[in-house]
Amino acid sequence: MRRVRLFTIIGGIFGLIGLVLLSVGMALAASTASFMASAQRTDGTVVAMTARNTTTRGSDGHTRRRMSWYPTVEFTVEGRRYSFRSSTGSNPPSYETGENVPVAYDPGNPSDARIASFWSAFLAPLSVGGLGVVFTPIGAVLFVKGRRMARLRAWLWKQGRPVWAEIEHVGRDFTVRVNNRHPYVVHATWQDEQTGRTHTAVSDYLRHDPSPRLQGRTHVRVLYDPADPDRNLVDLDTHPS
Incomplete structure (x- = not known):
């Protein structure tokens, strides 16, 4: 790719x-x-703290589990008792059992309520x-x-200037993952005749090992910007004449 x-x-x-x-x-x-x-406001009491485990998978592929604590709150409206479990959990717990908390509720449907913080x-x-x-x-x-x-x-x-660069290395790039696999790359170097500096070009990410494709070849064509040779691309399809 x-x-x-x-x-x-x-x-x-x-x-x-x-x-x-x-x-x-x-x-x-x-x-x-x-x-x-x-919403209308009233006071409620935390009557329980419920633990809930969440599982996430990191970029390294490892599974991590995290426990969060969710408060259950009771409150009374016009002599009738209601309760709800907060949709917001935390670790460490933000509340303790028996703690008084402000509650906001829908006056037309008091069972629709949440902690009013x-x-x-x-x-x-x-x-x-x-x-x-x-x-x-x-x-x-x-x-x-x-x-x-x-x-x-x-x-x-x-408009890139062509040069035949010597193949230095063919292998996987272990610093990158594409579709959960390390892609293959081709490294090639050439020396600028005017400055005497050596430059390196790296191919596109390759899904398959290009070694059979490059069998018998010691050089690949590179197209580069004369003003900045580090701006270049590797052409694996053109063969030396």
Whole structure:
């Protein structure tokens, strides 16, 4: 897979996820604000703390478990007792059994209630929206970088200076994962006749081992920008004449 394509795809995915998270966060915040503005207030008591395990898988593939504690609150409206379990949990617990807490409830439906503190009410919208704030600019930066790399690649194909570079290494790039696999790359070097400097070019990410494709070849064609030889691309398909 071309690096430019990888950056564009990942950037697009991150940007889309970020926009969705931002939209969901804003919708949750607006809904919560509307509820809190029209809700009645009373006092409630934490009657239980319920533990709930959540499992996440990190980028390294390892599974991590985290325990959060969710309070169950009881309150009374017009002599009738109601209870609810908060949708917001924390570790360590934010409340203790027997603790008094403010409660906001729908006067038309008191069973629709929540703890009337800022963090309890708005933690979910802030968390979701915060992830959106992080994902969106990362996605935008990667996407823009991918588009710039695409334009550079097109320019190099048309106007890049060709040189036959010596193949130095063919193998996997263990610093990157594409589709959960380390891609193959080809490293080639050449010496600039004018400056005497040695430059290195690295191929696109390759799904399959290119060694059979390069059998018997010691050099590959590289197209580079004379003003900046580090801006280059490796052409594996052109053979020496």
